[in-house]
Amino acid sequence: xxxxxxxxxxxxxxxxxxxxxxxxxxxxxxxxxxxxxxxxxxxxxxxxxxxxxxxxxxxxxxxxxxxxxxxxxxxxxxxxxxxxxxxxxxxxxxxxxxxxxxxxxxxxxxxxxxxxxxxxxxxxxxxxxxxxxxxxxxxxxxxxxxxxxxxxxxxxxxxxxxxxxxxxxxxxxxxxxxxxxxxxxxxxxxxxxxxxxxxxxxxxxxxxxxxxxxxxxxxxxxxxxxxxxxxxxxxxxxxxxxxxxxxxxxxxxxxxxxxxxxxxxxxxxxxxxxxxxxxxx
Ligand SMILES: [Zn+2]
Ligand SMILES: [Zn+2]
Numbered sequence: 001x002x003x004x005x006x007x008x009x010x011x012x013x014x015x016x017x018x019x020x021x022x023x024x025x026x027x028x029x030x031x032x033x034x035x036x037x038x039x040x041x042x043x044x045x046x047x048x049x050x051x052x053x054x055x056x057x058x059x060x061x062x063x064x065x066x067x068x069x070x071x072x073x074x075x076x077x078x079x080x081x082x083x084x085x086x087x088x089x090x091x092x093x094x095x096x097x098x099x100x101x102x103x104x105x106x107x108x109x110x111x112x113x114x115x116x117x118x119x120x121x122x123x124x125x126x127x128x129x130x131x132x133x134x135x136x137x138x139x140x141x142x143x144x145x146x147x148x149x150x151x152x153x154x155x156x157x158x159x160x161x162x163x164x165x166x167x168x169x170x171x172x173x174x175x176x177x178x179x180x181x182x183x184x185x186x187x188x189x190x191x192x193x194x195x196x197x198x199x200x201x202x203x204x205x206x207x208x209x210x211x212x213x214x215x216x217x218x219x220x221x222x223x224x225x226x227x228x229x230x231x232x233x234x235x236x237x238x239x240x241x242x243x244x245x246x247x248x249x250x251x252x253x254x255x256x257x258x259x260x261x262x263x264x265x266x267x268x269x270x271x272x273x274x275x276x277x278x279x280x281x
Contacts, residue, residue, distance in 0.1 A: 002140035006277040008040040010225040011266030014062050021137035024111025026053040034066040048074040053110045056080035058130035059087035068096030078103045084128025113137045120148040121199045134158045140280040146226040149199040151210045159214040163280045169224035169244035170201035204247035211251040221278045223262045
């Protein structure tokens with residue numbers, strides 16, 4: 001059947017993406033409350049009992065929050081890099097993660113989904129060893145990268161020609177740089193400088209730049225992801241979906257491709273709306 005993908009939520013308040021081949025299913029990250037993940041899985045005809053794995057990209061809470069609950073209640077195996085596991089273990093508040101036992105390094109495959117990981121620069125030691133993913137099943141390929149200060153060459157190589165991409169578009173450079181000059185935001189400057197750094201997050205413009213290098217006629221869908229917070233306070237917000245997707249769309253248009261930009265929602269999604277399910281058959 002190929003691959004099916006749905007970004008259940010994405011943003012610094014919680015991240016979780018569903019990936020399925022029909023025969024096997026996994027989550028990339030489990031950063032929402034377990035009840036929200038379960039509800040969103042059920043909305044798309046799946047459920048926690050149908051999951052074969054949870055892959056944790058790195059050790060920030062918005063990515064691992066309820067992995068322990070899903071493991072303890074439904075026995076879903078949890079995988080992450082050794083360094084990430086160690087970093088989570090050292091956190092004073094690790095949520096439900098203490099309930100996870102037998103956590104192992106990323107497998108090469110989960111059922112009929114093959115998995116390739118590659119390191120991405122993000123955060124300090126508190127982040128563990130952040131990774132991006134390439135999933136493949138039945139000849140279909142899905143790339144998934146969020147929380148990445150700059151895309152490494154290995155990532156560009158692996159993502160080139162993917163059928164779909166979940167790719168970070170975290171902030172709008174002009175807005176963030178304006179804030180870095182405005183003393184009203186001085187309290188946020190250390191954080192904003194980190195966001196803008198090579199170990200922070202990918203901006204809308206950096207996302208578009210990556211797309212210019214990896215998109216091909218094969219690429220059917222791009223999900224702009226991990227769009228920055230403060231959406232409801234325009235003075236503090238760095239970004240929103242419309243802004244991010246318009247920048248991303250420009251890269252697609254320049255290349256003359258028919259790639260679709262797919263809607264993603266933060267945890268606080270618009271009531272009644274759900275993220276799109278994209279099937280790569
Ligand atoms: Zn994050
Ligand atoms: Zn992070």
